[in-house]
Amino acid sequence: MNIQPHRNQPMPVPFPPSPGKIQPLTFVLVHGAWADASFWDRVAAELRRMGHAVHSPEYPGHGGDPNTNVTHSMLSRSVADYIVSHGLRDIVLAGHSFGGTIVQKTAELVPDRLKRLVFMNAFVLKDGESASEEFPPQAQSFFEQLRASSSNDTIMLPFPFYRDAFANLASLEQARWMHERIQPEPAKPLYEKLDLKTFYKLTTPKSYLYLTEDNVMPQGQPNYGWHPHMSSRLGLFRLLKSPGDHMTFVYTHPQWIAWRLYEAGRD
Amino acid sequence: MNIQPHRNQPMPVPFPPSPGKIQPLTFVLVHGAWADASFWDRVAAELRRMGHAVHSPEYPGHGGDPNTNVTHSMLSRSVADYIVSHGLRDIVLAGHSFGGTIVQKTAELVPDRLKRLVFMNAFVLKDGESASEEFPPQAQSFFEQLRASSSNDTIMLPFPFYRDAFANLASLEQARWMHERIQPEPAKPLYEKLDLKTFYKLTTPKSYLYLTEDNVMPQGQPNYGWHPHMSSRLGLFRLLKSPGDHMTFVYTHPQWIAWRLYEAGRD
Amino acid sequence: MNIQPHRNQPMPVPFPPSPGKIQPLTFVLVHGAWADASFWDRVAAELRRMGHAVHSPEYPGHGGDPNTNVTHSMLSRSVADYIVSHGLRDIVLAGHSFGGTIVQKTAELVPDRLKRLVFMNAFVLKDGESASEEFPPQAQSFFEQLRASSSNDTIMLPFPFYRDAFANLASLEQARWMHERIQPEPAKPLYEKLDLKTFYKLTTPKSYLYLTEDNVMPQGQPNYGWHPHMSSRLGLFRLLKSPGDHMTFVYTHPQWIAWRLYEAGRD
Numbered sequence: 192m193n194i195q196p197h198r199n200q201p202m203p204v205p206f207p208p209s210p211g212k213i214q215p216l217t218f219v220l221v222h223g224a225w226a227d228a229s230f231w232d233r234v235a236a237e238l239r240r241m242g243h244a245v246h247s248p249e250y251p252g253h254g255g256d257p258n259t260n261v262t263h264s265m266l267s268r269s270v271a272d273y274i275v276s277h278g279l280r281d282i283v284l285a286g287h288s289f290g291g292t293i294v295q296k297t298a299e300l301v302p303d304r305l306k307r308l309v310f311m312n313a314f315v316l317k318d319g320e321s322a323s324e325e326f327p328p329q330a331q332s333f334f335e336q337l338r339a340s341s342s343n344d345t346i347m348l349p350f351p352f353y354r355d356a357f358a359n360l361a362s363l364e365q366a367r368w369m370h371e372r373i374q375p376e377p378a379k380p381l382y383e384k385l386d387l388k389t390f391y392k393l394t395t396p397k398s399y400l401y402l403t404e405d406n407v408m409p410q411g412q413p414n415y416g417w418h419p420h421m422s423s424r425l426g427l428f429r430l431l432k433s434p435g436d437h438m439t440f441v442y443t444h445p446q447w448i449a450w451r452l453y454e455a456g457r458d
Numbered sequence: 459m460n461i462q463p464h465r466n467q468p469m470p471v472p473f474p475p476s477p478g479k480i481q482p483l484t485f486v487l488v489h490g491a492w493a494d495a496s497f498w499d500r501v502a503a504e505l506r507r508m509g510h511a512v513h514s515p516e517y518p519g520h521g522g523d524p525n526t527n528v529t530h531s532m533l534s535r536s537v538a539d540y541i542v543s544h545g546l547r548d549i550v551l552a553g554h555s556f557g558g559t560i561v562q563k564t565a566e567l568v569p570d571r572l573k574r575l576v577f578m579n580a581f582v583l584k585d586g587e588s589a590s591e592e593f594p595p596q597a598q599s600f601f602e603q604l605r606a607s608s609s610n611d612t613i614m615l616p617f618p619f620y621r622d623a624f625a626n627l628a629s630l631e632q633a634r635w636m637h638e639r640i641q642p643e644p645a646k647p648l649y650e651k652l653d654l655k656t657f658y659k660l661t662t663p664k665s666y667l668y669l670t671e672d673n674v675m676p677q678g679q680p681n682y683g684w685h686p687h688m689s690s691r692l693g694l695f696r697l698l699k700s701p702g703d704h705m706t707f708v709y710t711h712p713q714w715i716a717w718r719l720y721e722a723g724r725d
Numbered sequence: 726m727n728i729q730p731h732r733n734q735p736m737p738v739p740f741p742p743s744p745g746k747i748q749p750l751t752f753v754l755v756h757g758a759w760a761d762a763s764f765w766d767r768v769a770a771e772l773r774r775m776g777h778a779v780h781s782p783e784y785p786g787h788g789g790d791p792n793t794n795v796t797h798s799m800l801s802r803s804v805a806d807y808i809v810s811h812g813l814r815d816i817v818l819a820g821h822s823f824g825g826t827i828v829q830k831t832a833e834l835v836p837d838r839l840k841r842l843v844f845m846n847a848f849v850l851k852d853g854e855s856a857s858e859e860f861p862p863q864a865q866s867f868f869e870q871l872r873a874s875s876s877n878d879t880i881m882l883p884f885p886f887y888r889d890a891f892a893n894l895a896s897l898e899q900a901r902w903m904h905e906r907i908q909p910e911p912a913k914p915l916y917e918k919l920d921l922k923t924f925y926k927l928t929t930p931k932s933y934l935y936l937t938e939d940n941v942m943p944q945g946q947p948n949y950g951w952h953p954h955m956s957s958r959l960g961l962f963r964l965l966k967s968p969g970d971h972m973t974f975v976y977t978h979p980q981w982i983a984w985r986l987y988e989a990g991r992d
Contacts, residue, residue, distance in 0.1 A: 214630070355930065355963040363748070363992045396622065406964040411678065411945065411953040419678040429622040430673040432701070434966070458630045481897070663889065678945065686945040696889040697940040699968070725897045 213241050214457050216283050216306070220247040221270060221297070223288025223313070224376040225348055225357075226438075227254035230287070234441050237449035248273040250293065252377040259343050263380040267296035274301050283456035285309035288407075288437065291421075292322055292385060299389040309455045311400040311448075312407075312437060315421040318387040322380075325408070327415055338378045345375035356407055361439040369438060397428040398455035402435030431455050480508050481724050483550050483573070487514040488537060488564070490555025490580070491643040492615055492624075493705075494521035497554070500712035501719065508720060515540040517560065519644040526610050530647040534563035541568050550723035552576035555674075555704065558688075559583055559652060566656040576722045578667040578715075579674075579704060582688040585654040589647075592675070594682055605645045612642035623674055627703040628710070636705060664695040665722035669702030698722050747776050748991045750817050750840070754781040755804060755831070757822025757847070758910040759882055759891075760972075761788035764821070767979035768986065775987060782807040784827065786911040793877050797914040801830035808835050817990035819843035822941075822971065825955075826850055826919060833923040843989045845934040845982075846941075846971060849955040852921040856914075859942070861949055872912045879909035890941055894970040895977070903972060931962040932989035936969030965989050 218238055222230040231247040238245045250269045252261035270293055274282065283306055286294035291313025298308055314322050323331060337346045348357065350370050358366040399422040409415045422428060433451050434440075441448050485505055489497040498514040505512045517536045519528035537560055541549065550573055553561035558580025565575055581589050590598060604613045615624065617637050625633040666689040676682045689695060700718050701707075708715050752772055756764040765781040772779045784803045786795035804827055808816065817840055820828035825847025832842055848856050857865060871880045882891065884904050892900040933956040943949045956962060967985050968974075975982050 351930070352961060355932075355961055359963045359965065360988065396618070398622075404964055404966050406962075409953060409957060410964075411947075411950075413678075413680070413947070416678075419676060423676065427619060427622055428673075429626045430671055430677075430703075431626065432671050436964075454627065663885070665889075680945075680947070683945075686943060690943060694886060694889055695940075696893045697938055697944075697970075698893065699938050721894065 213243075213453070215242045215244070216453070216456050217244040217279055217281060218246065218452070218456065219270070219274060219279065219282050219284045220245065221250075221284070221286040221290035221293050222247065222253070223286070223290040224381065225353075225373045226287075227374070229254075229372075230441060233445035234449045234452065237446045238452065241449065241453060243453070246273070246277065246279065252380075253374070259345050259375070259377040261377050261380060263292065263296065263383045263385060266380060267293050267300060270297045271300035274304055280304050281306045283307050283309055283452075285311060285452060285456065286313045287311045287441075288313055289322055289381065292316055292380075295387055295390045296385060298393055298395060299387075302393055302395065305395045306458075307396045307398060307456055309398045309400060309452060310422065310425070311452070311455075312402050312405045312417045312435075313421075315399075315424045316385055316387060317424060318391060319384050320387075321382050321384045323382050325415065325421065327409060327412075334381075341375060341378075343375070344378050346378050346381070347375040348373070357438045358436060359406060359439075360404060360434075360436040361443070365439065365443065369442065397425045398431065399425060399428050400431045400433065400451050400455045402433050402437070402440060404434060405437040407437045429455060480510075480720070482509045482511070483720070483723050484511040484546055484548060485513065485719070485723065486537070486541060486546065486549050486551050487512065488517075488551070488553040488557035488560050489514065489520070490553070490557040491648065492620075492640045493554075494641070496521075496639075497708060501708050501716045504713045504716035505719065508716065510720070513540065513544065513546065519647075520641070526612050526642070526644040528644050528647060530559070530563065530650045530652060533647060534560050534567060537564045538567035541571055547571050548573045550574050550576055550719075552578060552719060552723065553580045554578045554708075555580055556589055556648065559589055559647075562654055562657045563652060565660055565662060566654075569660055569662065572662045573725075574663045574665060574723055576665045576667060576719060577689065577692070578719070578722075579669050579672045579684045579702075580688075582666075582691045583652055583654060584691060585658060586651050587654075588649050588651045590649050592682065592688065594676055594679075601648075608642060608645070610642070611645045613645050613648070614642040615640070624705045625703060626673060626706075627671060627701075628706040632706065632710065636709065664692045665698065666692060666695050667698045667700065667718050667722045669700055669704070669707060671701060672704040674704045696722060747987070749776045749778070750987070750990050751778040751813055751815060752780065752986070752990065753804070753808060753813065753816050753818050754779065755784075755818070755820040755824035755827050756781065756787070757820070757824040758915065759887075759907045760821075761908070763788075763906075764975060768975050768983045771980045771983035772986065775983065777987070780807065780811065780813065786914075787908070793879050793909070793911040795911050795914060797826070797830065797917045797919060800914060801827050801834060804831045805834035808838055814838050815840045817841050817843055817986075819845060819986060819990065820847045821845045821975075822847055823856055823915065826856055826914075829921055829924045830919060832927055832929060833921075836927055836929065839929045840992075841930045841932060841990055843932045843934060843986060844956065844959070845986070845989075846936050846939045846951045846969075847955075849933075849958045850919055850921060851958060852925060853918050854921075855916050855918045857916050859949065859955065861943055861946075868915075875909060875912070877909075878912045880912050880915070881909040882907070891972045892970060893940060893973075894938060894968075895973040899973065899977065903976065931959045932965065933959060933962050934965045934967065934985050934989045936967050936971070936974060938968060939971040941971045963989060 220231040228247045228249040235245040248270055250266045252259055284294050291310045353370050354366045401418040408417050431451050487498040495514045495516040502512040515537055517533045551561050558577045620637050621633045668685040675684050698718050754765040762781045762783040769779040784800045786793055818828050825844045887904050888900045935952040942951050965985050
């Protein structure tokens, strides 16, 4: 007999008591830095195709907003306002990258509207910390130089850095396409120390989706990195992993990312 | 030309000198805590379909046995007795989770009947250690509270904890189906310190199969975790990895798990 | 609706602005220890099929060369000479395992001919270090015993060790086929401390392809291992990951490895 399944081959199996049906969810997707709400367009389309309601609110200083003089509380407040004004309840609030910090603060503002928090290669800051402090010293200096060289307190990622660190799995033209669409990131919120005492009292269930080829944060370091360094701050959380770098797979593998977000968000 | 293979696509390739034939093996599969021998049913069926002989003995305090007042030596002794009474030789002795500790002690009892030991996200305790000591302090307290709240010195996992930590890749109904079938686990063997001096003198070949989305033990910690923390105690061992959480994939991906166990167990 | 994609299923997606075309590259592939240039044969064939130019020069002490009394500078010099004598420019210089150290030194010799360096589970030594120093103490003793037992200052890997540590994903016959073709490795270059000051001044772009089931180096250790321990010495680098052990996948999954090398090497 010679039934060797190929590596990584999917195994189509029935499972008791019945194959899973899709549980319709309400997603609120929060993008990160060097991105705008269109970051989620393809993933949102896939989630809607599955039957979910999906919102990806833009927040100040991003998308069409020319104001770069924003504070972190303006960002989380705007997401919370969106949730309230749209009457959203029982939501899966998911953040990518810097969006994790906005998820943390938004959760403090509208805790009774949350079903679950999902972090996708996203910051989970400790109380009193800023996002910038999660970078190793050399990266911190690099970002500070970029910040200092801007005329409006923003940070723009040079293409060679973006291409190898943020879009390592993209083709050159995919990386260029993505990079051409990003705006300089307002720096202030990245350097704000956040009071997260309330966040760490929330009992909202939490999930962490870890894309394993993301090298924006150092891997395998006790004091740095998405997972397990920051994910472990969540206490009990549901872990999922997937291939993927920091930026590319929402564009190239939206059906896959959508499915993992569903697995992260369902009951 | 545009032959971009999709990520994770299997590569069907011939290989010199000839495609691998299945080597028929004799497996003895040892389940872990919060499980009984039926844990292996689907995987065993797949292994048998490949041509292997498969045994999954029940051990005291589990399955139909109402006695919860068991000791660790009763467990390993019963597996060793099963092996001897069935005249099994040249076996691949494989343990999952707490079953790893039983594999360690059973191997001491019947070393001449073993071809290879396989650990699948299983404890590899050091000499003089108990399974409970491998959990970080917070988890230890949690399990001790659960133990203290039982009337018969057992530990039962609350569903929300089980669902996110043990069955993170399952659907809700799959997780419920699994959880409804588990019994409170006799606590004593989890807290027994095991003399493993003989185990660490054995020269039996060893393999470790690591399911990478298992978050029961902290990941990426020097002092905790299935792999590499506990696996590295095996000295030279054959490593295999696969997607999978702690409990779900034996039910949802039995052909896949069976294949990896075969790769772990073959010569 | 029931569109559950199977785990690890590839997602065939169009991507703006257009599906990636293959960028023709010139690869120079440098094999490691216990290997010769034929190590790359299948991968090279796949790369050529994609439209790339591929060179896999043999270096002294390997392949047909009976001289085992070689120095590290003879190895890197021979690769550099090959590059120059063939008039190669704008090359992707890729090394596997010990070949990483040759890539480092060759890069110092012909920096203006390089497009990018690629390390595939390859040593990235720090200045003044030898390859042997990257092994943990127990492995160092093991290799020193093997070296001491040879009559011509070489090291030969015993089959049981090779099978479980170097070829863990191979079938037994595949492992035997590979092992029968290897020669005792000249020991001296493994123990030479390399001056790498020039290497660490090079601005050549770099990539690291990490095959995740490679257990030749301890995994998850701060002071040992291919990735992130050695990879992080590259500074900014493009990370890729793939299933695979240390030796097998170039034979069993050459199309897959070729594709990942292309992803590592393209602009």
